[in-house]
Amino acid sequence: xxxVMDRNINALLVAYHRDxxxxxxxxxxxxxxxxxxxxxxxxxxxxxxxxxxVQVGALGxxxxxxxxxxxxxxxxxxxxxxxxxxxxxxHFRDKAWAMHVPRRLKELSVRLSRVLDExxxxxxxxxxxxxxxxxxxxxxxEVIDALDSAHAYSTRSLHxxxxxxxxxxxxxxxxxxxxxxxxxxxxxxxxxxxxALDARERRIxxxxxxxxxxxxxxxxxxxxxxxxxxxxxRRALVTMRGKIDQVMGxxxx
Amino acid sequence: xxxxxxxxxxxxxxxxxxxxxxxxxxDLQLAIEAVLSRQAAQRILMLELCRSESxxxxxxxxxxxxxxxxxxxxxxxxxxxxxxxxxxxxxxxxVLNATKQRALVPTSS
Numbered sequence: 608x609x610x611v612m613d614r615n616i617n618a619l620l621v622a623y624h625r626d627x628x629x630x631x632x633x634x635x636x637x638x639x640x641x642x643x644x645x646x647x648x649x650x651x652x653x654x655x656x657x658x659x660x661v662q663v664g665a666l667g668x669x670x671x672x673x674x675x676x677x678x679x680x681x682x683x684x685x686x687x688x689x690x691x692x693x694x695x696x697x698h699f700r701d702k703a704w705a706m707h708v709p710r711r712l713k714e715l716s717v718r719l720s721r722v723l724d725e726x727x728x729x730x731x732x733x734x735x736x737x738x739x740x741x742x743x744x745x746x747x748x749e750v751i752d753a754l755d756s757a758h759a760y761s762t763r764s765l766h767x768x769x770x771x772x773x774x775x776x777x778x779x780x781x782x783x784x785x786x787x788x789x790x791x792x793x794x795x796x797x798x799x800x801x802x803a804l805d806a807r808e809r810r811i812x813x814x815x816x817x818x819x820x821x822x823x824x825x826x827x828x829x830x831x832x833x834x835x836x837x838x839x840x841r842r843a844l845v846t847m848r849g850k851i852d853q854v855m856g857x858x859x860x
Numbered sequence: 861x862x863x864x865x866x867x868x869x870x871x872x873x874x875x876x877x878x879x880x881x882x883x884x885x886x887d888l889q890l891a892i893e894a895v896l897s898r899q900a901a902q903r904i905l906m907l908e909l910c911r912s913e914s915x916x917x918x919x920x921x922x923x924x925x926x927x928x929x930x931x932x933x934x935x936x937x938x939x940x941x942x943x944x945x946x947x948x949x950x951x952x953x954x955v956l957n958a959t960k961q962r963a964l965v966p967t968s969s
Contacts, residue, residue, distance in 0.1 A: 733883035736876040816938050
């Protein structure tokens, strides 16, 4: 935002807050919508329509305009941007799940995660979808939906505590660095991919692909659910692919 | 919907019908996503699923030749037990042999 614009905006803010000028408020909201659009577009392509994000961002803008304190001598933009972005992020955290995944499915997904681990222990192997359906008393289709919903947009922060129940981070559980990936012919690419991961994802990839442990073995080793391992593994592979493509693109281009 | 998502869904659905264990099904889905992220040789990619004695044979292609074979093979073999890259006239085809149950004795890779 340019200084000139900021000055106009400041004048409007003063008019609104000191004199209760409703028209000034309206002007502010209209004038600042391009800012909201720009911020919302940064979050596009994550499973939420851009228009929805703009709407949510607009709510953030309204909050920023209404709550801004003209007497504090702070630039409006430095207050508005975090407020708008915060609103958009909150939308992802609170609503993205619920919008795509019905509540019933979300609850089933949580229940399945527990049953999956229980059955794995009981049977000494991973259960089939049919067995899961019998154990939870729902249709196989619902089990499939719920399993897949676990992979829907993750509402977890990348650096959230390691487990849903515990407060440990993976750093508490990390073992030694695994040199195994040097054995893969293009080890440097794999290494670049691994470097793009955070510690817990890297550990899980190493255990799965270099120590060839199964998902449930990894789950037992790290004290988390198999579903969680599956989710982290999938995300890790997507991240690694992106990184490897980027490195290869740099080399070729 | 991306072709990765379609491949994931179809393979998961078929594997489930064939009585795959959840973990094997998810590993197969990961493998298919990895394969489908390769560069296609033509506009149309084909995903063939064939019931086999031990589970499911999956053929995907044709892909443009890439120098990721060792890396890909390592990844796929860990996930599904057996994977091969075959060179056909129209490009590379990836063949996966996915088993529906975890082998009690791990096969050497």
